[in-house]
Amino acid sequence: MHRYLCKEYCASMADEVPPREITDPAALRALAHPLRQRILRALAEKGPATATALGAQLGQNTGATSYHLRQLAEHGFIEEAPELAKGKERWWRSPPKDLRYRMDKDQSPEMRELLEGLVAQHITDDVEMFQRFRAERAELGEWADVMPFSRGAIYATREELDAFCEDYLALLKRFQATHAEGRPGARRVLTRFIAFPAPGMNDSE
Template structure:
């Protein structure tokens, strides 16, 4: 089954297998959340030594998940950032190892979304009001055909792609600007079985 991708690239099986590693996922999340950082800074955040974080950062860079920020750092010091443009996981690969990696990554995506939503509910009360007013949580249950669902999905992703391109055009200058926030958008669309047992 082919899905339209709105990302700059779709991860190939090698990248999927490399990315499906708990520490690499955490390093990627930290770079995405906090902006550019060195291996030493990241080591302190994840409780690993710099050699380990350097190795895993190089692995992420080998698959173009992250890149060195030009002009940042002194001497041999490297600042890493998430590669602009985003990526998608694509469809299941016939290679069993790549298929298992995709399952791991999708499960981690669900975990990350739950953690981010829970964290927002805790942090909302201490967040400046302009950000609270700009945020939104929503859920809609719709009666649609597969074709209508596909059209809606593509329309939402097209809007998100416009804003992703705007965000990417501001990196890395906006990372330290207090006028900008790290904004996360979750979007899921999937059918719910009508014959499932109702939840209590």
């Protein structure tokens, strides 16, 4: 079974979490909403926040962010942080997660449409983030030229490609678990992995 693997919102993997396969269209629909994607990214980048703070950051009113936070929480993508609450205010955080999505021919049309939309959002966000990096490079000091980059190709069966991807995820989880944020000289670094069949070739080539 092949999967698109979403690791974008894992702020920390100090506590290992089991993979969660998203098979419910309602859960995927909740996750794929563009504003909710922005909320998840904000919580991952800046940590726990209230609906009011997120609204100010994202240019939305508090009622809208509060509604979308509740929808994300209903499907387990975020959780409350009661230890931060003061009075009636509610704080929310994005816990570590390992989300998996099926990508196979037996997938329902609805799930495929939702997932393709979510993947398109991720790709657009990644391109925009890379453009921001290039635009702000002059302000990054010693980090300005830090951009490990690799292009390659492998020959693999579908099962071997699954195993290859799981090895990458194991490396990512291990590094997240042993390299805490907030250390001197450390900063948030975006990591991306994608593999896809070379176009213009068939199985016999």
